[in-house]
Amino acid sequence: MSALPKLAFAGTGLMGEPMSRRLLAAGYPLRVWNRSPDKTEALAAAGAMVVDDPAALCADSDVVMLCLSDTAAVRDVVFGADGIVEGARPGQLLVDFSSLDPAETRRMAAELATRSGMRWVDAPVSGGTVGAEAGSLTIMAGGEAADIERLRPILAHLGQRLTHMGDVGAGQVTKVCNQMIVACNALVIAEVVALAERSGVDAALLAPALAGGFADSKPLQILAPQMAERRFEPIRWHVRTLLKDLDAAVKLSREQGSATPMSGLAAQLMRLHGGHGYLARDLATLIEHYRELEA
Numbered sequence: 001m002s003a004l005p006k007l008a009f010a011g012t013g014l015m016g017e018p019m020s021r022r023l024l025a026a027g028y029p030l031r032v033w034n035r036s037p038d039k040t041e042a043l044a045a046a047g048a049m050v051v052d053d054p055a056a057l058c059a060d061s062d063v064v065m066l067c068l069s070d071t072a073a074v075r076d077v078v079f080g081a082d083g084i085v086e087g088a089r090p091g092q093l094l095v096d097f098s099s100l101d102p103a104e105t106r107r108m109a110a111e112l113a114t115r116s117g118m119r120w121v122d123a124p125v126s127g128g129t130v131g132a133e134a135g136s137l138t139i140m141a142g143g144e145a146a147d148i149e150r151l152r153p154i155l156a157h158l159g160q161r162l163t164h165m166g167d168v169g170a171g172q173v174t175k176v177c178n179q180m181i182v183a184c185n186a187l188v189i190a191e192v193v194a195l196a197e198r199s200g201v202d203a204a205l206l207a208p209a210l211a212g213g214f215a216d217s218k219p220l221q222i223l224a225p226q227m228a229e230r231r232f233e234p235i236r237w238h239v240r241t242l243l244k245d246l247d248a249a250v251k252l253s254r255e256q257g258s259a260t261p262m263s264g265l266a267a268q269l270m271r272l273h274g275g276h277g278y279l280a281r282d283l284a285t286l287i288e289h290y291r292e293l294e295a
Helices: 016-025 037-045 054-058 071-080 102-116 128-133 147-154 170-198 203-210 219-230 239-256 263-280 284-295
Strands: 009-011 032-033 063-066 093-096 119-122 137-142 159-166
Touching: 009 016, 009 054, 016 032, 016 037, 016 128, 032 054, 032 263, 063 071, 071 102, 071 219, 093 147, 102 119, 102 170, 119 147, 119 170, 128 137, 137 147, 137 170, 147 159, 159 170, 170 203, 170 219, 170 239, 170 284, 203 219, 219 284, 239 263, 239 284, 263 284
Parallel strands: 009 032, 009 063, 063 093, 093 119, 137 159
Antiparallel strands: 119 137
């Protein structure tokens, strides 16, 4: 029986920490790094090796994974001081679970391959912290087919579905589409909960009442009860993350000459909500926008 591939993980936040924990539980040797070292302490106790900089992730690793906040953060971790590119070598794979700009993803992948020989797979995920903890994420990947197949046994511990969407960058385009649906859905759910409450209907009954019908969705089942109860902890997804992704959707649509009026409006509404101090709060706080309107 061949030894398991050696893995590394950068970014142990809301999503990265439970994903790393699942890889450790599956028996994979794992190196971890995070900009805030305290977020690696629990993983170290679970058996991970904590390293001092991103370059050190590459030492004795077959696959280096990233789950970071945005395009700028990924570029810094890969190409900044003591970045991954400094330790990367041919034969290694970089797997980026972050949600990034597709064009920038392609540029960074080309630069990394030219400078080090390390190949890039963009593999953004959907399913939130619940999916990360349960290993039920949906993974949409861009990259070479052989690289995707090499990763499939590893990613099976993280997701219920891995779909090869095309060349590098295709995963990020797919994630943009995913986030357009999620964000617009979340905004409408807030409107629905507020309307039900104003009309004298128990909003806590909406999710079970609509379950299985055409209006049903995972965001409805998660967000509607949270909104009805004003339950905003623990944070499952940040407002700032959805806003970033909506901005990426509008940018991509302009580049491709495609109309996205709904997502454009959603970006404006999300930005308005974030501007009231909710950027680092849970998406369920969108209901508070309607409370403020009532006041």
